Amino acid sequence: MWPSKTGKRVTRRLQAALVAAIIAMGMLVPTGALAHAALKSSTPAAGETLDRLPDEIELHFNEPVRLIRATAIDRNGTNQALDADTSGADVRLRFSDPNIRGTVMVSYRVESEDGHPVGGTLVFDIGTPSAKPLVAVGEGSGLSLPIAIWLVHTATVLFLAFVVGGALFDRWLGARNSPTASAATVMLPGAALLASGLYLQGLDEQGSGLVFAGAAPLEIAVQGNAAICASLFFLSLLTIALPLARSKTTGRVLAVVALMLAASAFTFSGHCSAADPRWLARAAIFLHSATLLFWAGSLPSLWKLGRTSPNLRPLSSFSRMIPIPFLVMILAGIVLAIVELPALIQLLSSLYGRILTVKVVLVVCLCMVAVYNRFWLTAPTLAGNPVARERLRRSIVFEIFLAVAIIGTAGLWRFAGPGQVEAAEVSQVLSIHLHSEKAMAQLELGAEASGTRKVHVAIMGPDFDALDPRQVVLRLRNPGSAIEPIKFELTKAPEGGWEVEGCPVRDPKGWLADLEVLVDDFHAVHLEGGLSD
Template identity: 45%
Template sequence: MWPIARAWAALPMQAAVLLVLLLSALVPAYAYAHAVLLNSSPANNQIVNEAPAEIQLHFNEPVKIVRASARLANDKSVDLESSGRGADISLRLPSLARGTVIASYRVVSEDGHPVGGAVVFHVGAASAAPAGPSETPSVVLGAVIWFVHVASILLVAHVVGGRLFSALFNPSDVRAKRPLTMISVGSVLLASGLYLQGLDEIGVGFTFAGATPLSTAIGGNVAVANGLFLITLILAILPPFRTRSLTVSTAVIAMTIASAAFTFTGHSALATPPWLAKTCIFFHGGILLFWIGSLPPLWRLSRHPSRQMSLKAFSAAIPAPFVAMLVAGLTLAALELPDLGSILDSIYGRVLVVKIGLVALLCFLAAYNRFWLTAPAIQGDVAARGRLRTSISAEIVLAVAIVGTASLWRFAGPDQFQYAPLHPVSIHIHTDRAMAEFELKPKSHDAASVHVTILASDFAPMHPKAVTLRLWNPAAGVEPIKYELAESKDGGWETEDVPFRAPDGWKVDVQVLIDDFTTAHLEADLDEGVEAADSNDAGADPEFPKAEASSTAYER
């Protein structure tokens, strides 16, 4: 049997690198972490002529609204009623006076993580900004959430992973140790995790809030995952059955359910393609639980010379699943990282670097155990058994560190930015009198720079006396906003810090003063530049997406 197992293990080890490269080439270049607000109506920092009756929020994924409120120009705060489902949420506004309004919201994304944000707009004109909502995350609550999550995963690994190890490799020791203690501690941890999730969703910090946090979190994915983990604990503490096959089957079922629980939470579960992401999470999480749960019984077995055959069997069988765990983890990293050059630009990437370092140490210890210590220990070398126990103890420490590091991804969401990144937009506007290359580049989440190159209709250079830009959004009730462009060093015309969020519905009019008596108006829809950007994302990759605009020109 074991020669077959060794042969089976050899194939994944040889193919692992090739498989990772192939999967990395097939996956998309970017995946959002948690929910991100794509755009809103009114847009952020928008000036509207008439007070809107509601605010429309459009997210990149379905969300559940937890609460919403508005701080009005008179510094009065009111709660807002919400409606809608999926990725589109509407917030009903009260009657608004002239001035600045800050509408704040808190939603829960598909991966179970709460996300808060605010939209600022102005009725008629901006006024002295009212005090904005406080969305500073609770450090204490975050630390407690992290600790409870790490403790829960380690307990499930110890109980469920240890049961599967004993059922497969050490059937004489399959009975659970202190089952009532294990199920009691597990129940407290999982229930506490659900309550903490509810506290995070409603945004009240680390405090006792009655039954509200539980009622808020009970319908989410975290509740599903914790419920599945509780089922696995119950299955894993059952007394062994009369037949070994039934005992092994129960342990495998428990491990399968625990693996499935990981697919309900975490932003990796929302990466595309979903089938690949969830498959990798299933195997990566399940094998991780099995490996961590195997370490304590391995440490105990290494102390007894009479039980070295179990150690030999495990050593022969573990390479294949261990390599599968690494391949699944690397594939998930490829799904979530846009490129290696940006790995340190996000919390996710920095946490990943630390985790990779810890896993590298783990691989070194695993290879040391497998190729240098296991064989002498099986042959009765007392010193080798002592070194093997020390090495396994180091693996246990690394296991705790890896789980603790990976649990930091719970906080690697879009707290660094509220909105999805705006792509550069470029439109070619061509008329009989003149033409323009209009380029809009994002500078921040609420501002952009504009650069316009003016040419004659026959592509000859043109030197206009002045260029003025008008932007307006008739669908959103935004009147034209005028910007006087300054001549740039390259012969174009530009302006900075245009308060601009999403190009949807916006129109542009480039007014070119050709001479003292002639002005050409070049009009276009910015939506056309957005469609061109989407087209380029799917195929070609110029520096800026180009869209031929259907334009209007008239003379003064």
């Protein structure tokens, strides 16, 4: 047995680590859903000016999407629903009123492959911009809806673990006369949680916040992957509650089937389900979920066993077999982390990576507790040592808290895709050298988090000597489209050179740059070139 002082010291350290991890998890509460699918480009681009309304608005995302809704707001504030065609990652929108002029806002909301909704607004001008710029009605739901989604999701996973994983333990490893939950005890809370999750998913897809909106949210949610997940979860619970499960052999088979149904449901949602290679990601999700549900679901049964039962054979059986599924759970989790976060540099630079770090800390605590239980407490407990038995029960309670913390932390990933910003960014920094007989310029277009570009220009003389012009104006035009030239007046950058933010050019193909440099009050130089040259 572990010496008393050492055991207490280890317990205190584990408790401190858990408290620190839970505090860190609290600091990760989302401030709003970040993008999972990301708009890579649009035609027209944001901020562009056209001489006529295009036949179609084209939106190109980084992954296949399902359009939830698309509306346009004209300069008078009038809304009109847009006709749409969706093909994979491309969405084409059409106006019912071709006579729109002035500033136009196109608001869209799509569901990404991982089942999470993404919204955005594209603003452009037809002819002369509106005198009073339109203001979009914010779609942010604040913290209430994300927190509700997270709480219901965490409660649902925990309920599935305790019902399905607990049933698997009781029917395969438990005592012969283990009590079984009634069908009502399983189905009523399960149905309430699943219906609540679907309703919140529909509210999120609507972008309407945490409000009662009739049956519309459910009608929207059942069209996506959330309905598949909820259906598989429901079938899993129903399989456990079937009267046929009262038979020993049938009950064991149905417990395995229920676990497979529940684990399969996780492969239809979440960021990992859309990661490549798809087969590897989904296989890892299935194994990770199945073993997690079994491990977490076994804990309450083990705790009750240590409190009342004189027969500790299930504890012995569990102690012998749990290392294999536990190792599978850890290895599958590592695979998922590698698939989702291929670069370690992203570990602390993204919300996804920070959540992963907290989860790793919790898993390390879990591994320490598991080793302590198996090698220092299980054997004395089986030998009839009452002190070890009581310590094991307390350790299992601590393990249950760890399970809740791990599942809760994993639920935060819904709001933090590993590439939510990276996927939306334009591919790289564009660098173009422009020159004439009187001046040269190095033009760089870097990516901004909003998906636009920041322009930086360094002006030099023909002999690479520095120039200090009075004014620098950049004009961008695309002769192959119905887009009027876009004019930017650059300002002096603190680090030198000239700059401007918010350039809407994402794809440089077809765009020409005209850089007007006012050298002094009487001389101006024009430097021209293509952005894709």
